[in-house]
Amino acid sequence: MRDVNKIVEPPEDLHICFGGGNFRAIGNKMIATCKDKLRLKPHEKVLDIGCGIGRLAFPLLEYLDESGGYDGFDTFPVGVNWCAENITPEFPNFNFSLVDIFNTTYNPSGQVKGSEFVFPYEDNSFDLVILNSVFTHMMPDDIIHYISEIKRVLNDGGRIFATFFLINKDSLELMNQGKSVHDFYKFGIFYTADPKDPMDAVGYDDKFVYNIFEKHGFKVQEVMFGNWCGRKSINHQDIVLLTR
Ligand SMILES: C[S@@+](CC[C@H](N)C(=O)[O-])C[C@H]1O[C@@H](n2cnc3c(N)ncnc32)[C@H](O)[C@@H]1O
Numbered sequence: 001m002r003d004v005n006k007i008v009e010p011p012e013d014l015h016i017c018f019g020g021g022n023f024r025a026i027g028n029k030m031i032a033t034c035k036d037k038l039r040l041k042p043h044e045k046v047l048d049i050g051c052g053i054g055r056l057a058f059p060l061l062e063y064l065d066e067s068g069g070y071d072g073f074d075t076f077p078v079g080v081n082w083c084a085e086n087i088t089p090e091f092p093n094f095n096f097s098l099v100d101i102f103n104t105t106y107n108p109s110g111q112v113k114g115s116e117f118v119f120p121y122e123d124n125s126f127d128l129v130i131l132n133s134v135f136t137h138m139m140p141d142d143i144i145h146y147i148s149e150i151k152r153v154l155n156d157g158g159r160i161f162a163t164f165f166l167i168n169k170d171s172l173e174l175m176n177q178g179k180s181v182h183d184f185y186k187f188g189i190f191y192t193a194d195p196k197d198p199m200d201a202v203g204y205d206d207k208f209v210y211n212i213f214e215k216h217g218f219k220v221q222e223v224m225f226g227n228w229c230g231r232k233s234i235n236h237q238d239i240v241l242l243t244r
Pocket of ligand 1: 056132133
């Protein structure tokens with residue numbers, strides 16, 4: 001049990017469904033940030049919301065020990081199924097769950113609204129919650145509800161790693177100069193790059209994001225702005241690091 005060399009990487013054609021890029025390098029970089037800035041330790045419990053094809057689970061296979069653990073859930077079957085078949089038999093403390101949540105891009109026939117979904121975990125069960133490129137695919141009511149569920153399942157010293165497309169004066173200016181990879185259109189309190197498939201890429205005013213977290217008792221520890229809008233950065237999306 002627990003031989004990381006026995007786990008093959010998911011096939012290349014699956015990577016593209018979850019954002020593409022260098023599977024190992026991106027996962028390693030995000031988990032390095034969790035270790036360095038959010039003090040993730042090998043014995044801790046991690047929840048990976050929108051776990052995709054396990055890009056962030058891979059570096060954790062080598063890092064978390066047997067007293068630690070990982071749970072991931074996602075609404076797109078192909079990734080969850082691959083991870084459950086290929087990772088869990090060797091690493092029983094890594095679990096992957098499929099949930100049928102509606103998403104215009106990833107699960108247009110989903111039967112459950114994100115805004116009503118109760119996470120299938122007990123209160124106070126995790127030390128760190130990760131959402132890498134997930135709130136960038138969600139509507140405002142769904143995000144507000146997810147943050148209340150995150151608060152419920154995180155323990156007192158819990159931390160959050162979450163990425164966003166944060167709209168503010170600088171990103172708006174860069175978008176106006178044509179430097180952004182997304183042209184966002186404003187619809188009420190969210191921005192989408194594609195009104196026909198609104199959840200394909202969703203942006204939020206930065207103040208809106210910080211306020212919802214603060215209302216739920218989280219403090220913004222640091223914001224690491226990404227290069228999506230044309231800034232210079234080694235990250236693509238904006239990373240928001242939070243503590244309780
Ligand atoms: C761009 S992929 C990122 C996957 C993974 N976090 C990574 O970094 O490789 C976005 C993922 O979010 C999932 N997703 C979208 N809405 C979701 C929701 N409401 N709850 C859970 N997962 C969701 C999608 O199915 C998809 O797997």
